[in-house]
Amino acid sequence: MTLGPRKALLLALGLSLAGAVSPNARAQTIEERAPPALRPPTWEVSAGVRTMYIKSAGFDPFSTNDGFVQFSLSALGVIARRDRLSFAVGLGLDVGSSSATARGAPSSLTLTHLSALAEGRYQPWSRLYLFARVAPGFVHGTATIDDASSPSSSGLTAGFDAFSLDAGGGGAFCLGAVGTARVGVWLLADGGYGWVAGQDLVLAPTLSADQSKAGTLDVGTLAPRGGFFRVSMALSY
Amino acid sequence: MTRTTRAFTKRLLWAAALAVVGCGGRGSYWSSPIASAPPTFNLGDEIALVDTGADRVVVLTAGANQSLTSTAIPVGVNVLNAAASADGTKLFVVSGGHRAQLGDDQPNEWPSITVITSGAKPARYDLTNITDPLAGLAIDPAGHWLVLYPSNGTNQPFVENPNELVILDVSQPPPVVAVPHTLMSFGGHPQRFTFTTPLALPGGPTPLLIVESDQDLSLLRLDDPSKPEITVPLTNGSDTQLLSPAGVAIYPGDPGNAATGASIGVRLANDDDVVALQFVPNVDASGNSIGNGFLPTVNLNNVGGIASDIAFVHTDSGLRLAALVPGASKATLIDPVTSLTQDVALPAPYQSLSVVTGALGSASGCDGGTTSAGAPTDVALLWNGTTVEGQAGVAFWELGQAGCQPYRSIDTVGVTDVVAAVLDVPTPNATLKVLQTRGAGAFYILNLANRTAAPLETSSSNVALAISPLGDQVWSYVPNGEAVFATDFAHELPRSLLIERPVSGVYEIARAGMTPAVVVLHDEGGVGATVYDATTLDDSTRRLYAGLLLGGAP
Numbered sequence: 138m139t140l141g142p143r144k145a146l147l148l149a150l151g152l153s154l155a156g157a158v159s160p161n162a163r164a165q166t167i168e169e170r171a172p173p174a175l176r177p178p179t180w181e182v183s184a185g186v187r188t189m190y191i192k193s194a195g196f197d198p199f200s201t202n203d204g205f206v207q208f209s210l211s212a213l214g215v216i217a218r219r220d221r222l223s224f225a226v227g228l229g230l231d232v233g234s235s236s237a238t239a240r241g242a243p244s245s246l247t248l249t250h251l252s253a254l255a256e257g258r259y260q261p262w263s264r265l266y267l268f269a270r271v272a273p274g275f276v277h278g279t280a281t282i283d284d285a286s287s288p289s290s291s292g293l294t295a296g297f298d299a300f301s302l303d304a305g306g307g308g309a310f311c312l313g314a315v316g317t318a319r320v321g322v323w324l325l326a327d328g329g330y331g332w333v334a335g336q337d338l339v340l341a342p343t344l345s346a347d348q349s350k351a352g353t354l355d356v357g358t359l360a361p362r363g364g365f366f367r368v369s370m371a372l373s374y
Numbered sequence: 375m376t377r378t379t380r381a382f383t384k385r386l387l388w389a390a391a392l393a394v395v396g397c398g399g400r401g402s403y404w405s406s407p408i409a410s411a412p413p414t415f416n417l418g419d420e421i422a423l424v425d426t427g428a429d430r431v432v433v434l435t436a437g438a439n440q441s442l443t444s445t446a447i448p449v450g451v452n453v454l455n456a457a458a459s460a461d462g463t464k465l466f467v468v469s470g471g472h473r474a475q476l477g478d479d480q481p482n483e484w485p486s487i488t489v490i491t492s493g494a495k496p497a498r499y500d501l502t503n504i505t506d507p508l509a510g511l512a513i514d515p516a517g518h519w520l521v522l523y524p525s526n527g528t529n530q531p532f533v534e535n536p537n538e539l540v541i542l543d544v545s546q547p548p549p550v551v552a553v554p555h556t557l558m559s560f561g562g563h564p565q566r567f568t569f570t571t572p573l574a575l576p577g578g579p580t581p582l583l584i585v586e587s588d589q590d591l592s593l594l595r596l597d598d599p600s601k602p603e604i605t606v607p608l609t610n611g612s613d614t615q616l617l618s619p620a621g622v623a624i625y626p627g628d629p630g631n632a633a634t635g636a637s638i639g640v641r642l643a644n645d646d647d648v649v650a651l652q653f654v655p656n657v658d659a660s661g662n663s664i665g666n667g668f669l670p671t672v673n674l675n676n677v678g679g680i681a682s683d684i685a686f687v688h689t690d691s692g693l694r695l696a697a698l699v700p701g702a703s704k705a706t707l708i709d710p711v712t713s714l715t716q717d718v719a720l721p722a723p724y725q726s727l728s729v730v731t732g733a734l735g736s737a738s739g740c741d742g743g744t745t746s747a748g749a750p751t752d753v754a755l756l757w758n759g760t761t762v763e764g765q766a767g768v769a770f771w772e773l774g775q776a777g778c779q780p781y782r783s784i785d786t787v788g789v790t791d792v793v794a795a796v797l798d799v800p801t802p803n804a805t806l807k808v809l810q811t812r813g814a815g816a817f818y819i820l821n822l823a824n825r826t827a828a829p830l831e832t833s834s835s836n837v838a839l840a841i842s843p844l845g846d847q848v849w850s851y852v853p854n855g856e857a858v859f860a861t862d863f864a865h866e867l868p869r870s871l872l873i874e875r876p877v878s879g880v881y882e883i884a885r886a887g888m889t890p891a892v893v894v895l896h897d898e899g900g901v902g903a904t905v906y907d908a909t910t911l912d913d914s915t916r917r918l919y920a921g922l923l924l925g926g927a928p
């Protein structure tokens with residue numbers, strides 16, 4: 138028998154899903170008989186607020202303080218579990234911007250941080266687990282100073298891409314379950330240090346075809362790294 | 375989730391978001407304002423912008439491909455004044471300093487003067503013997519001395535003595551102790567300061583500081599400011615009216631010839647007299663010097679009207695003090711020794727006089743005369759001769775009889791606009807002058823050698839001019855407009871730049887190993903610039919900069 142590419146793909150997906158849920162099939166049966174809804178999370182999506190303290194002088198044009206707030210999303214799945222220990226992997230996305238005035242000129246900095254998450258968990262109690270996380274990733278930044286002396290209406294801009302590495306840990310507390318779907322609601326808090334390579338911020342006006350005529354403005358080195366903490370809400374299954 | 379849990383969670387999330395409010399701060403630099411129209415100076419191969427809000431001077435240098443590099447030089451806090459030396463190579467910045475109050479985060483700082491020289495390390499002179507800043511600044515053209523004096527600007531002390539001076543020798547590297555000196559006051563307020571070269575005085579060559587107040591004249595030895603100054607009260611002797619000096623002219627004398635000592639001429643704002651000072655020794659019976667070692671002798675010379683300008687000139691009769699008397703359309707030549715005067719009728723009421731002999735050199739066969747003693751005679755340019763158009767506003771005044779012009783002849787030039795200023799042109803075109811008119815929509819390139827004046831007409835009467843340091847062209851522009859033209863002296867051919875932002879200034883600066891660049895500044899926001907190659911004026915290679923005062927954060 139031969140399978141077409143589409144059928145092969147569907148089969149692989151079905152096997153994959155079966156493999157993913159099969160370890161828990163028996164537990165689901167038991168829980169249907171006697172719920173408590175709480176159980177070690179296998180799949181988890183979270184949304185929260187991540188605040189990073191950037192001490193770099195290059196951040197000063199874009200903020201009146203050292204805090205940089207981002208909206209944080211993550212999705213993790215447990216791929217290994219033994220007793221109270223588990224290991225999860227996933228993806229994280231942190232998006233945020235800061236704005237201020239730089240000597241009277243409106244300025245803004247936007248950072249988009251996409252990272253791969255590797256997380257080890259220890260769950261001493263069904264409503265609580267502790268975790269340690271390492272997150273190598275990638276940061277894309279855009280800096281803008283809208284100075285009146287700019288020859289273009291878009292102001293002065295600079296963009297950069299850089300590798301990042303976050304390391305930290307935290308805890309999650311289960312606040313309860315949603316309905317009978319055994320979807321847990323968790324409050325997560327974590328902190329750590331996020332490292333990003335320093336970037337020389339050289340801004341220039343956008344002159345399209347005449348970009349070669351654009352002079353640059355060096356506002357120093359931005360190292361968007363520092364300690365961070367994050368509070369988020371998660372749904373787990 | 376219980377209500378309590380939800381409330382707790384909500385508070386925790388808010389706390390996370392708001393925790394940034396109290397965390398850290400940024401340097402004061404980014405919150406400091408950028409002053410409108412920052413003082414800007416052309417230092418030859420760099421442009422200096424005084425950034426008062428950030429207590430610094432931003433120096434711009436031009437490189438290849440019209441690149442512009444900015445370097446921030448910190449100066450003392452509380453910038454009060456800035457001025458460049460006469461030759462434009464040094465910038466002097468006066469800072470008031472800061473007196474730290476109890477618990478003040480900002481440290482105590484003395485008033486100071488920062489000297490910025492192109493291509494050299496800045497020198498900072500702390501004025502540790504004065505507490506309150508003096509904002510007035512007078513600079514010795516020779517670059518040797520600085521004088522600080524009270525001014526009427528902001529940040530001046532509650533109580534100030536208008537006759538208080540602080541003299542600083544900036545020819546020495548710091549630290550240098552400033553010398554305070556209070557002028558003996560007869561009620562006057564200092565108005566102008568004039569530094570002399572070493573004058574041939576009875577005690578030997580001596581540099582003087584001449585202080586014109588509103589009613590007298592003071593002479594202070596710069597080589598020893600601790601000595602009391604000599605005050606020359608100005609009265610005409612016939613009544614009690616106080617006479618106000620309106621300008622001085624200096625003849626340094628010949629140190630090698632005792633017979634030709636120094637002279638100082640003083641014109642008065644409210645009297646028909648012109649004062650001539652000469653100097654005699656002040657010694658005791660044993661020949662020992664008393665006081666400064668010299669005393670001035672005062673000669674009043676009535677010129678028949680209020681003199682608008684004076685200058686020492688060499689005529690074929692010897693040294694004379696020439697005074698222009700526009701009220702009588704004449705000039706008066708005064709013998710500073712005998713006080714004999716001789717009037718010369720002028721065809722127009724010229725108000726300004728410039729001796730152009732040095733600029734002429736040997737370019738013209740019409741000068742180069744000599745006095746009977748063999749000294750060269752002068753040629754003077756008379757200008758500002760009319761307040762209405764259609765009259766001859768510029769003339770040459772020959773003060774010698776040799777050459778192709780008769781003795782003391784007046785040769786008018788066909789400039790019929792009101793001339794407001796005469797701009798010098800550097801070598802190799804020193805025989806040219808650029809005449810700036812007032813409200814006429816034109817400027818002129820005056821050739822001293824052949825005595826022609828080429829008009830350059832402008833569509834606006836509000837025109838600013840800047841002479842190329844290389845002496846090869848003149849830049850003309852409309853302040854806050856978008857028109858900039860370069861007119862080369864070789865062909866008198868105007869060429870325009872393509873400027874797309876309002877212009878606040880045009881500065882031509884040298885580049886190492888390259889043709890010079892011209893930097894057109896735009897006083898908007900953080901100050902922008904358009905940079906051209908000053909020789910090719912090629913639009914395709916120009917570069918546009920913005921936020922020049924945003925970079926270089928400390």
